Amino acid sequence: MSALLKELGEISGEAGLVTGEALAERLIPHGQPMAIVRPESTEAVSATLAACNAAGQTVVPYGGLTGLVEATAANPTEIALSLERMNQIEEIDIASRTMTVQAGVPLQLVQEAAEAAGLMFPLDIGARGSATIGGNVATNAGGNRVIRYGMMRDQILGMEVVLADGTVLSSLNKIIKNNTGYDLKQLFIGSEGTLGIVTRLVLRLRPMPVSQQMAFLAANSFNEVTDILNRLDGKLGGSLSAFEVLWQDYYQLVTTPPAAGKPPLAAGYAYYILVEALGGDEVADSERFLTVLSEAMEDGVIADGAIAQSQGERDAMWAIRDDVGQVRQFRPVFSFDISVPLNQMDSYVTELKQSLNDRWAHNQCMVFGHLGDGNLHIVVGVGDKSLKAEVESVVYAGLPARGGSVSAEHGIGIQKKPYLSMSRSSEELALMRTLKQALDPNQILNPGKILS
Amino acid sequence: MSALLKELGEISGEAGLVTGEALAERLIPHGQPMAIVRPESTEAVSATLAACNAAGQTVVPYGGLTGLVEATAANPTEIALSLERMNQIEEIDIASRTMTVQAGVPLQLVQEAAEAAGLMFPLDIGARGSATIGGNVATNAGGNRVIRYGMMRDQILGMEVVLADGTVLSSLNKIIKNNTGYDLKQLFIGSEGTLGIVTRLVLRLRPMPVSQQMAFLAANSFNEVTDILNRLDGKLGGSLSAFEVLWQDYYQLVTTPPAAGKPPLAAGYAYYILVEALGGDEVADSERFLTVLSEAMEDGVIADGAIAQSQGERDAMWAIRDDVGQVRQFRPVFSFDISVPLNQMDSYVTELKQSLNDRWAHNQCMVFGHLGDGNLHIVVGVGDKSLKAEVESVVYAGLPARGGSVSAEHGIGIQKKPYLSMSRSSEELALMRTLKQALDPNQILNPGKILS
Numbered sequence: 050m051s052a053l054l055k056e057l058g059e060i061s062g063e064a065g066l067v068t069g070e071a072l073a074e075r076l077i078p079h080g081q082p083m084a085i086v087r088p089e090s091t092e093a094v095s096a097t098l099a100a101c102n103a104a105g106q107t108v109v110p111y112g113g114l115t116g117l118v119e120a121t122a123a124n125p126t127e128i129a130l131s132l133e134r135m136n137q138i139e140e141i142d143i144a145s146r147t148m149t150v151q152a153g154v155p156l157q158l159v160q161e162a163a164e165a166a167g168l169m170f171p172l173d174i175g176a177r178g179s180a181t182i183g184g185n186v187a188t189n190a191g192g193n194r195v196i197r198y199g200m201m202r203d204q205i206l207g208m209e210v211v212l213a214d215g216t217v218l219s220s221l222n223k224i225i226k227n228n229t230g231y232d233l234k235q236l237f238i239g240s241e242g243t244l245g246i247v248t249r250l251v252l253r254l255r256p257m258p259v260s261q262q263m264a265f266l267a268a269n270s271f272n273e274v275t276d277i278l279n280r281l282d283g284k285l286g287g288s289l290s291a292f293e294v295l296w297q298d299y300y301q302l303v304t305t306p307p308a309a310g311k312p313p314l315a316a317g318y319a320y321y322i323l324v325e326a327l328g329g330d331e332v333a334d335s336e337r338f339l340t341v342l343s344e345a346m347e348d349g350v351i352a353d354g355a356i357a358q359s360q361g362e363r364d365a366m367w368a369i370r371d372d373v374g375q376v377r378q379f380r381p382v383f384s385f386d387i388s389v390p391l392n393q394m395d396s397y398v399t400e401l402k403q404s405l406n407d408r409w410a411h412n413q414c415m416v417f418g419h420l421g422d423g424n425l426h427i428v429v430g431v432g433d434k435s436l437k438a439e440v441e442s443v444v445y446a447g448l449p450a451r452g453g454s455v456s457a458e459h460g461i462g463i464q465k466k467p468y469l470s471m472s473r474s475s476e477e478l479a480l481m482r483t484l485k486q487a488l489d490p491n492q493i494l495n496p497g498k499i500l501s
Numbered sequence: 502m503s504a505l506l507k508e509l510g511e512i513s514g515e516a517g518l519v520t521g522e523a524l525a526e527r528l529i530p531h532g533q534p535m536a537i538v539r540p541e542s543t544e545a546v547s548a549t550l551a552a553c554n555a556a557g558q559t560v561v562p563y564g565g566l567t568g569l570v571e572a573t574a575a576n577p578t579e580i581a582l583s584l585e586r587m588n589q590i591e592e593i594d595i596a597s598r599t600m601t602v603q604a605g606v607p608l609q610l611v612q613e614a615a616e617a618a619g620l621m622f623p624l625d626i627g628a629r630g631s632a633t634i635g636g637n638v639a640t641n642a643g644g645n646r647v648i649r650y651g652m653m654r655d656q657i658l659g660m661e662v663v664l665a666d667g668t669v670l671s672s673l674n675k676i677i678k679n680n681t682g683y684d685l686k687q688l689f690i691g692s693e694g695t696l697g698i699v700t701r702l703v704l705r706l707r708p709m710p711v712s713q714q715m716a717f718l719a720a721n722s723f724n725e726v727t728d729i730l731n732r733l734d735g736k737l738g739g740s741l742s743a744f745e746v747l748w749q750d751y752y753q754l755v756t757t758p759p760a761a762g763k764p765p766l767a768a769g770y771a772y773y774i775l776v777e778a779l780g781g782d783e784v785a786d787s788e789r790f791l792t793v794l795s796e797a798m799e800d801g802v803i804a805d806g807a808i809a810q811s812q813g814e815r816d817a818m819w820a821i822r823d824d825v826g827q828v829r830q831f832r833p834v835f836s837f838d839i840s841v842p843l844n845q846m847d848s849y850v851t852e853l854k855q856s857l858n859d860r861w862a863h864n865q866c867m868v869f870g871h872l873g874d875g876n877l878h879i880v881v882g883v884g885d886k887s888l889k890a891e892v893e894s895v896v897y898a899g900l901p902a903r904g905g906s907v908s909a910e911h912g913i914g915i916q917k918k919p920y921l922s923m924s925r926s927s928e929e930l931a932l933m934r935t936l937k938q939a940l941d942p943n944q945i946l947n948p949g950k951i952l953s
Contacts, residue, residue, distance in 0.1 A: 144727055144844035145875070189680050197739065200678065203655070218928050224840040225874045226652065226909035228641050228691050229917075229924040230951050231933045235687035239680050256735035275596055283708035286780030287649065287739030328738030333789050337782060388676040392596035423597070423676045457678035465681075472681040476670050480940075481683050487939035488932075499682050 053104045054084055057128070060096045061088045065134070078114055079122035082129040085111065089134045091209060091217055091248045097130060098246065098493075099215025107496050110242035112184025113155060115176035117386070118462030120188070120241045120498050127496075132183050135248060141166045146254040147206060147223045152183025152247045159252065168254040171198035175371065183247045189239030191458035196282075196421035197290040197327070198255065200458075201238065207251030208234040212244075213489040221251050236484070241460050242495040244488045258290075258327035262338040263363045267318035267353040271395035274320050276350050278391075278421060281324060284341045288334065291325035292421035293370050296398070299415040299428075303372040310369035313355040322420075323370045370417070379413040379430035383440050388423045389453035397447045398425070404443050405429065424457040445471055461499045469499070505556045506536055509580070512548045513540045517586065530566055531574035534581040537563065541586045543661060543669055543700045549582060550698065550945075551667025559948050562694035564636025565607060567628035569838070570914030572640070572693045572950050579948075584635050587700060593618045598706040599658060599675045604635025604699045611704065620706040623650035627823065635699045641691030643910035648734075648873035649742040649779070650707065652910075653690065659703030660686040664696075665941040673703050688936070693912050694947040696940045710742075710779035714790040715815045719770035719805040723847035726772050728802050730843075730873060733776060736793045740786065743777035744873035745822050748850070751867040751880075755824040762821035765807040774872075775822045822869070831865040831882035835892050840875045841905035849899045850877070856895050857881065876909040897923055913951045921951070 058066040067075065067085040075085070088094045101108050109123040111131035123129050132153035140149040143166055150159060157177040163170040174180060174192040184190075186208070190201045198204070207222035220234055237245050268274045274294060281289050295303070300321040304312035314321065328334035338356070345351045357363040376382050389397045398416055405412045409431040418425035429440050445455050445468050455468040470478065481500055485492075510518040519527065519537040527537070540546045553560050561575040563583035575581050584605035592601040595618055602611060609629040615622040626632060626644040636642075638660070642653045650656070659674035672686055689697050720726045726746060733741050747755070752773040756764035766773065780786035790808070797803045809815040828834050841849045850868055857864045861883040870877035881892050897907050897920050907920040922930065933952055937944075 142842070142844055145842040147842075189684070191678055191680075195678065199655075202684075203651075212932075216928055216931075218932060219926060220929060221904070222906070223842040223875075223904055224906055224909070226643055226647065226840045226871075226876045227906040227924065228643075228908045228910055228912045229906055229921055230691075230913055230929070231696075231936060232641070232654075232687065232691055233929055233932055235684065235690075236936075238687075239682075239684055244683075256731065258738070259735070260738075279708065283711070284781035286710070286712075286782065286786060329736035330738065330789060330792075333785065333792075334738060337785050340782075340785075388678045390594070390597040390599075390675040392594055419678075422678050424678045452673070452675055454674070454676055454679040454681055456680045457676070458680055460680045461682055469681055472679065474671060476668055477672060477682070477685055479668075480664075480670060480685055483939050484683060484688075484936075487935050 053100060053106055056100050057084070057086045057097055060093050060100070061086050065089065065093070079119045080124050082109060082123035082127045083125050085129040085131050087131050087134045091211065094130065094211045094246055094248050095215040095217050098211055098213060101128060102214045102491055102493050105491055105493065107493050109495055110187070110246050112153070112181035112187065113176065113179040115180040116184065116188060116462060117459045118456070118464040120460055120462030120495070122463055130246060132181060132248070138162050142223065143168070145223045148252045148254055149221065149249065150182055150252060151249055152181060152186070154182050156180050156182055156185055163254050164257065167257055169257045170204065170252060171255055172201055172204055182250060182252070186238055186247050186250065187240065187242050188460045191419070191422070191424065193293065193419065194290045195419060196292055202235070204253050205234060205238065205250060206253050208237065208247060209249035210237050210245040210247045213491065213494050218245070221249060223251050225253070239460065241462060241498050243485060243498055243500070244494065258329065260328040260331040260334040261363060262326040262328070262334055263357040263366050264324050264338070264342060265313040265355050265366055266322040266324060266342070266351050267314050268320045268322065268350070269318060269352050271320065273350050274322065274420065275391060277322060277345060280345055280350070281341060285326050285337065288326040288328045289324070290327045291323065293323040294417065294420040295321040295323070295370065296416040299417040302375050302378070302415060303369050308372055308375045310365065310372055313366065313369070314353050318352055323366055376415055376428040381434035382413070382428050382430040383437055385427040385429070385444050386457050386459045387425055387427065387444070387448060387453055387455060388457035389425065389448065389451050391423055393451040393453070394423070394425070397451055397453065400447050401444060404446070408443065441468065448472070463498060466499070466501065505552060505558055508552050509536070509538045509549055512545050512552070513538050517541065517545070531571045532576050534561060534575035534579045535577050537581045537583050539583050539586045543663065546582065546663045546698055546700050547667040547669050550663055550665060553580060554666045554943055554945050557943055557945065559945050561947050562639070562698050564605070564633035564639065565628065565631040567632045568636065568640060568914060569911045570908070570916040572912055572914030572947070574915055582698060584633060584700070590614050594675065595620070597675045600704045600706055601673065601701065602634055602704060603701055604633060604638070606634050608632050608634055608637055615706050616709065619709055621709045622656065622704060623707055624653055624656055634702060634704070638690055638699050638702065639692065639694050640912045643871070643874070643876065645745065645871065646742045647871060648744055654687070656705050657686060657690065657702060658705050660689065660699060661701035662689050662697040662699045665943065665946050670697070673701060675703050677705070691912065693914060693950050695937060695950055695952070696946065710781065712780040712783040712786040713815060714778040714780070714786055715809040715818050716776050716790070716794060717765040717807050717818055718774040718776060718794070718803050719766050720772045720774065720802070721770060721804050723772065725802050726774065726872065727843060729774060729797060732797055732802070733793060737778050737789065740778040740780045741776070742779045743775065745775040746869065746872040747773040747775070747822065748868040751869040754827050754830070754867060755821050760824055760827045762817065762824055765818065765821070766805050770804055775818055828867055828880040833886035834865070834880050834882040835889055837879040837881070837896050838909050838911045839877055839879065839896070839900060839905055839907060840909035841877065841900065841903050843875055845903040845905070846875070846877070849903055849905065852899050853896060856898070860895065893920065900924070915950060918951070918953065
């Protein structure tokens with residue numbers, strides 16, 4: 050064992066260093082590191098990074114390893130630093146509506162702890178059971194309720210982060226407003242572990258909603274979809290929490306066996322919309338929800354609609370939207386996570402489908418996503434696993450001219466690096482490199498991710 | 502005229518260079534610069550900064566000059582760069598709900614243009630008529646509706662900024678979600694012109710509310726105040742847009758002649774609260790507002806209350822809250838803008854009043870502010886203008902141990918530099934210096950502001 054590994058073992062203890070057989074037994078996506086160190090404290094993270102920085106040893110931060118762009122890929126020359134033993138919820142402050150947590154706590158435990166305190170942590174993604182809150186910071190996670198509550202960036206009041214040289218930067222604020230110099234925490238949010246390792250967070254909690262209204266709606270044109278969005282966002286007075294659109298193909302896929310979901314609305318409409326509003330008064334909220342939807346239906350904007358009448362029906366509606374696994378029927382498929390301004394979205398999707406049809410007579414193109422945020426998920430199958438790069442170039446081709454993004458939520462990691470310059474200018478990339486050089490001059494933190 | 506000034510005159514034209522008598526005639530707070538350059542385009546800003554950077558010439562960015570911490574202070578060795586001729590609203594995109602503007606547009610014109618398009622730009626501060634949108638970015642402005650819509654940071658989707666060396670960094674996104682590498686715009690928000698000069702912005706617009714509910718409430722204890730906040734924030738279902746608290750002394754000041762405001766509630770309560778909710782349905786919203794307030798009153802949480810019945814009454818309620826000018830009755834006074842976590846706020850204010858009384862038998866201490874955001878404005882008079890530093894040290898003394906901030910909204914500039922280290926650690930200050938050095942190695946941008 051190298052002198053450095055020995056030193057890291059002393060810092061984190063025997064149980065804190067995973068090598069050899071124990072390492073081989075772990076299921077690690079995207080490559081085996083030399084070792085996994087598992088520090089139990091901020092001080093241990095600091096000592097670990099200081100030692101690695103002095104030795105020029107590269108370090109790959111590990112959260113829940115649920116990322117989708119290979120941002121945690123490692124190789125046998127690299128050491129992985131896992132936050133899995135820093136998994137304590139340290140404080141819930143009900144009056145200030147904050148929760149102080151270590152970065153290795155899984156998202157779901159944060160949600161449950163907030164709920165147990167009568168509050169809500171609104172960020173929610175499918176990987177909630179494994180994804181850690183620190184990983185959510187590193188990727189600036191999004192999810193289903195961004196339209197109302199924002200992304201992970203908007204849930205963070207305070208942050209403790211360890212820099213490449215071991216410096217502990219502690220900004221564990223509980224306050225919403227703090228204009229005292231540069232807001233340093235912003236730099237680390239979404240930086241995919243390349244600028245520092247987040248160790249603790251002060252999270253912002255929200256009032257727990259007492260009512261949940263949901264409906265599935267159908268629309269015949271994209272103009273009607275945006276019209277419905279504007280009506281609901283205006284008339285539901287701040288309570289609209291999800292506006293998820295399923296293009297026809299995807300709706301049919303997830304409401305037809307072998308999918309378990311029963312279709313809440315007849316097939317054949319161009320667009321299906323899952324709408325959710327979270328409010329503070331069951332009776333008044335359900336009346337308002339019904340009124341707003343009824344008006345839109347009378348005005349002919351909504352073609353058809355079904356309002357969930359029970360928790361079971363609400364859960365079933367979300368399950369339909371979330372049954373992304375059905376796309377496996379068309380394997381091999383490629384998945385995308387793009388943003389495009391709302392006034393360009395219809396033309397983008399139309400053009401994309403046309404391009405795919407022109408190129409591959411038999412293709413599958415499933416489109417759905419968080420339309421209220423301009424974010425679409427697109428799944429494409431062309432029957433050939435080797436055509437990934439070709440499909441990518443078709444999907445991304447329409448984005449730059451429309452001011453779209455090749456990554457709305459998932460980040461860049463390694464997978465999307467070839468396309469980063471489609472969403473960022475050379476000046477932006479140069480400034481990113483300047484920042485990386487300033488914060489991590491020895492390039493030890495998650496090298497080769499985002500930037501080469 | 503120096504060679505550099507001649508070059509700057511060529512870049513911005515004759516009307517773009519203000520020197521000599523024309524300069525002397527301008528009312529400029531905090532010191533006269535050598536000249537004011539007024540570029541009309543991003544290219545001209547870029548050429549100006551490139552020339553100044555090459556010459557080692559320091560530059561002070563000018564917005565509306567309404568800042569409160571001397572962040573635009575200049576001296577005759579410095580050149581001021583004013584955005585006053587970059588004052589175009591370039592586009593309003595109703596479908597994407599965005600507005601693209603040049604940085605020199607006054608805030609109020611942005612608000613009015615949004616309203617004319619049937620949308621809302623929610624940021625609002627007292628200086629709206631003069632303060633520019635670029636200045637709002639530089640200070641990360643807050644204001645009255647942060648509890649619902651966030652600060653300036655939350656209103657920005659895209660940004661174009663010119664770096665110290667003239668590099669134009671263009672990130673004029675219209676999309677909400679864009680996880681493609683570091684979110685560079687965050688770096689410049691709240692950096693008070695020390696890292697770059699913002700030239701254009703894509704602003705996020707919101708649905709225009711159709712109903713405005715307002716009330717003045719009274720409470721006997723601070724616990725009741727936070728109880729009311731939690732009830733309203735939960736039960737009004739996302740529509741709560743302001744929760745402004747006036748401590749007894751301030752309420753009395755602004756509802757007693759010579760103040761024009763008529764008291765909506767009897768004197769003598771410990772706390773007065775101005776509550777506002779913005780919604781989408783006049784009838785349903787007013788019913789809900791009444792129901793929620795009535796319940797809290799029946800439960801004895803609200804001691805007294807008055808609901809505004811007309812636009813005139815609503816305007817009058819805001820006018821009472823905003824009649825800060827009345828503090829001039831106690832001149833000389835010193836004004837503060839602090840944040841403190843909600844669970845520490847009562848003890849902080851109690852301790853502050855005690856400390857002031859211990860030190861100055863005859864003092865005035867008026868407290869009011871955006872309690873929903875943890876932000877208080879405090880005005881202190883001790884009858885002696887020369888005691889500013891002494892009063893400051895008393896007001897700030899209780900903040901560090903409570904995790905408070907010496908500047909919630911106003912920034913640091915020059916005025917609050919001596920106290921910056923009370924809210925920021927030496928590691929944080931070191932990283933700020935690292936960033937400043939990386940982005941502005943010749944230290945030409947607004948030198949001496951925030952950092953020395």
